[in-house]
Amino acid sequence: MRFDFATPIDRCQPWPSQKWQRYEDDVVPLWVADMDFRSPPAVVEALASRVEHGVFGYGRVPDSLRHTFCEWSQEHYDWQLAPAWQVWLPGVVPALHLASLAFAEPGDGILSVSPIYPPFLHVARRTGRIPQTASLSEPLTPGGPWQLDLEALEASITPRTRLLLWCHPHNPTGRVWRPDELAGLADLVERHDLLVVSDELHCDLLLDRGARHVPLAVQCPQLADRVITLMAPSKTFNLAGLTTACAIIPNDTLRQRFEAQMRGLQSDVNVLGLVAAEAAYGQGDPWRHALLEVLRQHRERLVSQASQWPGVVLSPPQSTYLAWFDLRQAGLGDAPQQALLERAQVALSDGADFGAPGFVRLNFGTTAQQLDEALARLDQVLGQ
Numbered sequence: 001m002r003f004d005f006a007t008p009i010d011r012c013q014p015w016p017s018q019k020w021q022r023y024e025d026d027v028v029p030l031w032v033a034d035m036d037f038r039s040p041p042a043v044v045e046a047l048a049s050r051v052e053h054g055v056f057g058y059g060r061v062p063d064s065l066r067h068t069f070c071e072w073s074q075e076h077y078d079w080q081l082a083p084a085w086q087v088w089l090p091g092v093v094p095a096l097h098l099a100s101l102a103f104a105e106p107g108d109g110i111l112s113v114s115p116i117y118p119p120f121l122h123v124a125r126r127t128g129r130i131p132q133t134a135s136l137s138e139p140l141t142p143g144g145p146w147q148l149d150l151e152a153l154e155a156s157i158t159p160r161t162r163l164l165l166w167c168h169p170h171n172p173t174g175r176v177w178r179p180d181e182l183a184g185l186a187d188l189v190e191r192h193d194l195l196v197v198s199d200e201l202h203c204d205l206l207l208d209r210g211a212r213h214v215p216l217a218v219q220c221p222q223l224a225d226r227v228i229t230l231m232a233p234s235k236t237f238n239l240a241g242l243t244t245a246c247a248i249i250p251n252d253t254l255r256q257r258f259e260a261q262m263r264g265l266q267s268d269v270n271v272l273g274l275v276a277a278e279a280a281y282g283q284g285d286p287w288r289h290a291l292l293e294v295l296r297q298h299r300e301r302l303v304s305q306a307s308q309w310p311g312v313v314l315s316p317p318q319s320t321y322l323a324w325f326d327l328r329q330a331g332l333g334d335a336p337q338q339a340l341l342e343r344a345q346v347a348l349s350d351g352a353d354f355g356a357p358g359f360v361r362l363n364f365g366t367t368a369q370q371l372d373e374a375l376a377r378l379d380q381v382l383g384q
């Protein structure tokens, strides 16, 4: 293979990482959502050349990055972006909070679904707004897909609801929302006059062969003036530590409000992150395709292993490198993440943080060797 996704890399020495240093050395860490792979060679080379320049003063978003991202968007999502719609900033989570401040007033409702990537659940309170959460529907059959429950979502809306925080594809279930689900969502958004922040951070990692991401703003063009789309190279190309993301806001008024809200709260763009983003979107696609092959193999491995564990249910993720396990019937008590940490020395993410106690999220963006080691350890506990 042209790219190396097999050789384990030391992520403790000399450069510490959150993932590998939160737990004891003998724990296999499959929790926080970054991967144990080097970024594409083209990205590493572009960064080396930028570092060689040696001057790291305040940067500017280069026009070449805006154009490269327009081309990526056209090619991958059939979405003709204007360069001016792109607001580059140091993170998707900051963008969620800024949107709450910019588009809702204190006391307004911020709507989301659960389970969900934990920061979604904290945005409202952290910004003085009111959290409103509706549950997704659990799979109808074990291992089937999680479903959007539009009725529950609508029932959570009040006259003060302003903003829907949406995740597409969805972390943690890996669901890629179908066109009919998005159409139903758009209808509800329009009827209740909401704005939507569509976090599409995982959109370049659709796992089913031939699957193509359709942004909410493309699937439902009637929402174009209501959607703030968040994208970034960070998950796809393993660049989270370079803190670079993009808010795509076609509506001029919304974009100006968002940018005004950034002032003083948001640090400048990261000069290395911008270089990495341009190299990733410009030259990283062959690497991404190779990565997807590895992730597909890992997904198969997980599904086959999980089918041998009594009481464990896994709906195969349609996207990204996160697997969402239902362990409520696995005999591990009501804190399965802790039980697996203690008994298997494998660190997973705790479903309780996502609004779903009894579940865990496993990050399979790691080497086959590491994944095998983790599965062997989990098998000792779950395979009984």
Ligand SMILES: Cc1ncc(COP(=O)(O)O)c(C=O)c1O
Pocket: 033, 090, 091, 092, 093, 094, 117, 167, 171, 199, 201, 202, 232, 234, 240, 244, 245
């Ligand atoms: C859906 C989603 N949004 C946002 C983030 C974090 O983005 P950032 O590091 O740019 O704040 C993650 C990280 O896992 C995520 O899964």
